[in-house]
Amino acid sequence: MKIDLRTSKDLTVNEVLPLYQANKWSAADKPELLVKALLNSHSLVSAWDGTTLVGLGNAISDGYLVVYYPHLLVLPSYQGKGVGRLIMDKMQEIYKGFHMQMLTADGKAIDFYKRNGFERAGQTEPMWIYSGGDH
Numbered sequence: 001m002k003i004d005l006r007t008s009k010d011l012t013v014n015e016v017l018p019l020y021q022a023n024k025w026s027a028a029d030k031p032e033l034l035v036k037a038l039l040n041s042h043s044l045v046s047a048w049d050g051t052t053l054v055g056l057g058n059a060i061s062d063g064y065l066v067v068y069y070p071h072l073l074v075l076p077s078y079q080g081k082g083v084g085r086l087i088m089d090k091m092q093e094i095y096k097g098f099h100m101q102m103l104t105a106d107g108k109a110i111d112f113y114k115r116n117g118f119e120r121a122g123q124t125e126p127m128w129i130y131s132g133g134d135h
Helices: 013-022 031-039 083-094 109-115
Strands: 004-006 043-049 052-061 066-074 100-102
Touching: 004 083, 013 031, 013 052, 043 083, 052 083, 066 083
Parallel strands: 066 100
Antiparallel strands: 004 043, 043 052, 052 066
């Protein structure tokens, strides 16, 4: 399996939606806003197997000190095969040396992020106002 990573922001709704639906993310219920959000990210890394989008990750950042990683998704049939790691490695390449790299993880994702160098942020508690129902 040869995965091609891209950092261009030329994704379409038809490419993105199946990935979000397969992972049962509520953002799939707002496809037009989802694509606009992804295209307005500071960075966007997509993973392709031929013409199939098999994973993506995005970052929101001030460009100097702080970066937040809101989305990292991999098609279920590609999970456990290193696609997520490739995306995170690319993000780490882009944001190497940043003072703070943040994300929110739950479920199986916690162990994945720990294997990729992330740890619980001291005594912090995740907090949000969230309109989805998938967490």
